[in-house]
Amino acid sequence: MQGDAESMTAVLNRLKRAQGQLGGVISMIEEGRECKDVVTQLAAVSRALDRAGFKIIATNLRDCVSDTSGDGPDIETLEKLFLTLA
Structure with a gap:
């Protein structure tokens, strides 16, 4: 998964917190x-x-917009991913 280290750390922290909360539930x-x-x-x-999920999408959207090689995910794919969380 792409993304800067700071963003991925934030995502992992949220997921670990959710994991703990789910154990509590x-x-x-x-x-x-x-x-x-x-x-x-x-x-x-x-x-x-x-x-x-939103943080992952936001990070990848930023990468996609700055990716000039065309190897990044396209906007339509990112929109579909975003809508799966809505």
């Missing part, structure tokens, strides 16, 4: 916690994953 369900608490945490996991 699983534990909450196993413990029989309140529905609203479980859903609230699940929404936080979803937002973290969405933000990681």
Whole structure:
């Protein structure tokens, strides 16, 4: 995957945070916690994953625009990727 080190570090941090939150959701369900608490945490996991996806797309879009060799992803592909997260 392409992208500058700083952006990829941010993506990995978001994904690791989401991984921890998902583990927490699983534990909450196993413990029989309140529905609203479980859903609230699940929404936080979803937002973290969405933000990681948007960051990946934004980074690749920047690379694509600056790539003059034509080897980068095309705009149509990036738009489709973006819409899969919407």
